Amino acid sequence: MNNSKNEIEKEYIYRINLALKFIDKPELSNILRVIFASINGITMSIIIKKKVMLQKWDDRYKEKGFAYGKEPNVFFKKWLSKFKPGTLLMPADGEGRNGVFAAQIGWKVTSFDQSIEAQSKALQLAKECKVSLEYLVDDLEHLEFKNETFDAIGLIYAHFSGDKKSMFHQKLDSYLKPGGIVVFEAFSKKHLHYNTINPKVGGPKKIDVLFSKEEIIKDFKNYEITFLEEEEVLLNEGKYHIGKGSVIRFVGRKKVSYT
Numbered sequence: 001m002n003n004s005k006n007e008i009e010k011e012y013i014y015r016i017n018l019a020l021k022f023i024d025k026p027e028l029s030n031i032l033r034v035i036f037a038s039i040n041g042i043t044m045s046i047i048i049k050k051k052v053m054l055q056k057w058d059d060r061y062k063e064k065g066f067a068y069g070k071e072p073n074v075f076f077k078k079w080l081s082k083f084k085p086g087t088l089l090m091p092a093d094g095e096g097r098n099g100v101f102a103a104q105i106g107w108k109v110t111s112f113d114q115s116i117e118a119q120s121k122a123l124q125l126a127k128e129c130k131v132s133l134e135y136l137v138d139d140l141e142h143l144e145f146k147n148e149t150f151d152a153i154g155l156i157y158a159h160f161s162g163d164k165k166s167m168f169h170q171k172l173d174s175y176l177k178p179g180g181i182v183v184f185e186a187f188s189k190k191h192l193h194y195n196t197i198n199p200k201v202g203g204p205k206k207i208d209v210l211f212s213k214e215e216i217i218k219d220f221k222n223y224e225i226t227f228l229e230e231e232e233v234l235l236n237e238g239k240y241h242i243g244k245g246s247v248i249r250f251v252g253r254k255k256v257s258y259t
């Protein structure tokens, strides 16, 4: 981590000095130096935070076994099975337990995750289960798909940073066909209580990364709501989701014509 931090810092300093060479007024040059240094500091801390998070996921998925098990999430399995298979996007699919299940029941699956270790495990699981799925490695921030491509999107514990999660939902919505469905399960804001008393149940420790029903209604306002509840659940998913927790469960259909 320190090595990559130093390399990023060196690159910034080199670029700033290069830019300042072309300014021959020392006062202006000094003011710009201070501005650049502040921007540099903010950008650096964002980049480092992202790298630390990615390292956390890579380390988790490098462990032996499957972090959240090989079985699909119970709610996802129940609801996805009710719809006619088509094309399915699985953001933040981790080790692929949900994407692989979907492929087994006939969906044409495109999964992605920022972690290359996640991809490796997911492809291993797909091979074991004798199904294929497309699995991309990237941050959702940098991924692009054609508008209105997918018949369904599965968001299962796809916890994104608090300042991006709503924007990410809008981005994902643009890839869903009108009439397409979203199946969603993730920890609710009440979950902070549960993972404080039982760390084995896992889940984010920051309130803005967790969800509320109100946020879902706001993010998916062009959807007919088939199911939306905040529920207490007893999780038994691999070794990182064990025990009582609180989740938001949502199934919605994107309206065909917006009003």
Ligand SMILES: C[S@@+](CC[C@H](N)C(=O)[O-])C[C@H]1O[C@@H](n2cnc3c(N)ncnc32)[C@H](O)[C@@H]1O
Pocket: 057, 068, 073, 091, 092, 093, 094, 095, 096, 097, 098, 112, 113, 114, 115, 118, 138, 139, 140, 141, 156, 157, 158, 159, 160, 161
């Ligand atoms: C709790 S895990 C859930 C994995 C999987 N959905 C499951 O339920 O087994 C959260 C996943 O989100 C991924 N993730 C978080 N932010 C992401 C982003 N901006 N772009 C892509 N993947 C992201 C992480 O790498 C991690 O694999």
